Amino acid sequence: MKDQGFLEEIIIAGFGGQGVLSAGMILAYAGMLEGKNVAWLPSYGPEMRGGTANCNVVLSDDPVGSPVVSQADTLIVMNGPSLDKFENHVRPGGIIIVNSSLIERKVSRKDVTAYYFPLNDAAAELGSAKAANIVLLGAYMALKGFPQKPAVLESFLKVFGEGKKKFLPINEQALLKGQSLVN
């Protein structure tokens, strides 16, 4: 199925409040603006309050089949329990992006490519600790080559509302910061 056109299946996981759901939403929105078929599926339920939160994002040239990602192309983990829970939900050859600010251990699998970025520290350097999820998006964009920055910034306004326009510059900085972690 992978050779039938573009298909990217992503799991983003962390604890509630780290912005993993909104990061996934921005990614899905940007994918849609760039002409992909997209689906965003959140975990919902009692585990969301104070516990772990995660979402599945599918970006595809074809109509999205299963919106549930069981073998991700890309896993992004913002905290330790998420790495423990989802490490085995990555297809061989896939990538795992690890938030090394909060996760000390390394990825134990040898058949995936792991990247370690101190997302919280990078966000703190910008003076906006809450922007770790946006730094993450910047890193993802640099690694994958998509989506493009204009689509991501437009998506930011779609997801958070036009009222948050004043935060656009700091979020653009956070994207650049994330990209700089890769390059």
Next chain:
Amino acid sequence: MAKVLMKGNEALGAAAIKAGCRYFFGYPITPQNEVPEYMAREMPKAGGVFVQAESEVAAINMVYGAASTGARVMTSSSSPGISLKQEGLSYIAAAELPCLIVNMMRSGPGLGGIQPSQADYFQATRGGGNGDYYMPVFAPASVQELVDLVPLSFDLADEYRTPVMILGDGMIGQIMESVEFHEAPPRPLPSKEDWITVGTGEKRSPHIVNTLRIVPEVLEKFLNGYFNKLETIKQKECRWEEYGLEGAEIVLVAYGTTSRIVKSALASLAGEGIKAGLIRPITLWPYPQRAFDRIPPSAKALMSVEMSAGQMLDDVKIASAGRWPVHFFGRSGGMVPTPGEVAGAVKQLLGDRE
């Protein structure tokens, strides 16, 4: 209108308002809470009425009342809440009133859990309330299809004077997908003037909404007319999708979100040289039995795939009429099958047959 990214529950609310629904009565329950949330915010802007009732029983009876006036009205809930609405639903069917009921299914029985499930198939398609009644049941597989089925549901409800159900699940309620709101093709609908209870203005005798028909001869006569109506719906309103049937060795049958998981499984099976097809019922009642006449001679078996212990399986067996062995694969309790599991079940079955 441009594409927007919307949650299924919110897109449902937007589509209903766009379809002329001006009355929503509901009571909160996960995983459909975004529906009343959206309606509470948006319905007043459209000049409509939103009421969070004191219970599901109250909500369905508010629907009963509003429907009696000919208004476009809906309610939504999830499995245990829909169970509470069954009495009202039977009354609405018996009174031949149009309305839309949405069930975003979660796991059961009892309070069960809040994860996606398809275990209310029997309740939806067999009539969960008392008496000899059925209602059209639509099963959308995507947010776009959900949005497209809403105006059709209201139109069918008005045309046949019947409650109509949209049967989704927690996944279709929670998922965000790109969606476009199309203008629904206009459908000629009958006038409601001869039955709605909106006041006589002292110019005519009162219209009466009543489901008590105590004289057996009277009730049977009514029911015969009612059954004729159901027969017309069966003839005219079956909808389904055929997918990859040509040359298929095995045909899977799945509805709603499960059908998408099956499509992903079919793609991976095709990669291994296994030809499998899919019949996806879009109407669960009336069940698209005619679709099964289109299964090619290459098919040696059918498999119903569901998020339940096997409910639609009965309808697949009826539709198959003994022409093929019918198998089943399902997950239940809120567990969602993966494409790999479905593909594995198909391979195991084909392997067993060799």
